[in-house]
Amino acid sequence: MPHKAVPPRDLLQDAALLLDFDGTLVELAARPELVVVDERLSALLGRLAETLGGRVAILSGRSVESILGLFGPLPLTIAGSHGLEVRWHDGTTSLPERPAALDRIRSIMTDFMHTTPGLLVEEKPFGAALHYRGAPEMQTQATALAQALANETGLHLQTGKMMVELRLGGADKGTALNQLMERAPMAGFRPVFLGDDDTDEPAMAAAAARGGAGILIGAARPSSAAYRLPDVAATLDWLETACAQAATGHSA
Ligand SMILES: O=P(O)(O)OC[C@H]1O[C@H](O[C@H]2O[C@H](CO)[C@@H](O)[C@H](O)[C@H]2O)[C@H](O)[C@@H](O)[C@@H]1O
Numbered sequence: 001m002p003h004k005a006v007p008p009r010d011l012l013q014d015a016a017l018l019l020d021f022d023g024t025l026v027e028l029a030a031r032p033e034l035v036v037v038d039e040r041l042s043a044l045l046g047r048l049a050e051t052l053g054g055r056v057a058i059l060s061g062r063s064v065e066s067i068l069g070l071f072g073p074l075p076l077t078i079a080g081s082h083g084l085e086v087r088w089h090d091g092t093t094s095l096p097e098r099p100a101a102l103d104r105i106r107s108i109m110t111d112f113m114h115t116t117p118g119l120l121v122e123e124k125p126f127g128a129a130l131h132y133r134g135a136p137e138m139q140t141q142a143t144a145l146a147q148a149l150a151n152e153t154g155l156h157l158q159t160g161k162m163m164v165e166l167r168l169g170g171a172d173k174g175t176a177l178n179q180l181m182e183r184a185p186m187a188g189f190r191p192v193f194l195g196d197d198d199t200d201e202p203a204m205a206a207a208a209a210r211g212g213a214g215i216l217i218g219a220a221r222p223s224s225a226a227y228r229l230p231d232v233a234a235t236l237d238w239l240e241t242a243c244a245q246a247a248t249g250h251s252a
Contacts, residue, residue, distance in 0.1 A: 020194060173203035
């Protein structure tokens with residue numbers, strides 16, 4: 001596996017910054033609502049947005065509503081639901097239609113959840129996720145149920161960390177990155193994307209294809225990322241340093 005260097009501190013100079021959320025900006029938690037968004041993170045995102053002239057976005061598998069519920073108002077563009085929905089920095093939104101099959105899927109997943117303590121269903125606007133972090137022994141059954149529902153409905157089967165999700169297809173974080181990079185204030189700048197999960201790889205590849213770079217967060221693995229940081233703590237430290245560097249307006 002090729003060694004990936006620590007990103008240089010001047011990487012955000014003249015860049016657009018696109019950030020995954022869970023496992024990148026916050027530590028993973030037992031349940032989605034238990035992640036901790038603290039003052040340090042909120043202040044850092046505000047500083048980044050100001051320093052980079054608004055060229056900062058969150059690209060998450062979570063819904064936009066979930067991200068806003070954790071942060072409160074954010075002066076950023078948010079692409080949620082794996083790139084299916086966008087809330088632009090000016091508050092306008094781009095939304096697809098919710099698939100009708102999701103109500104029945106959620107109900108089937110909820111029945112399944114009640115068979116085993118620790119399972120959790122997360123309702124999303126364009127998907128339904130079944131989490132088994134609290135019952136890891138149920139991975140095989142949860143995956144089989146999701147596969148059967150995908151076969152039956154034609155919805156996209158999205159895997160994630162200790163979860164399976166049925167969602168509307170047609171988008172991923174790569175298409176979301178490209179969509180954001182076509183519009184002001186990001187158009188014409190070099191994308192830098194940070195993410196930890198397999199679902200982040202399309203955005204890593206899209207950033208590289210546009211002359212930018214991906215930064216893998218976590219243990220080394222095959223990835224289109226050019227750089228790597230070991231964990232969330234190192235990511236926040238690097239973002240603070242790179243933000244301060246970008247604010248000086250010249251390279252290190
Ligand atoms: O693209 P991301 O911003 O990384 O979002 C991916 C999924 O994150 C959430 O689930 C994951 O984090 C939870 C909290 O740490 C954890 O309990 C769960 O096991 C992880 O899969 C979120 O709930 C999902 O909707 C996102 O798709």
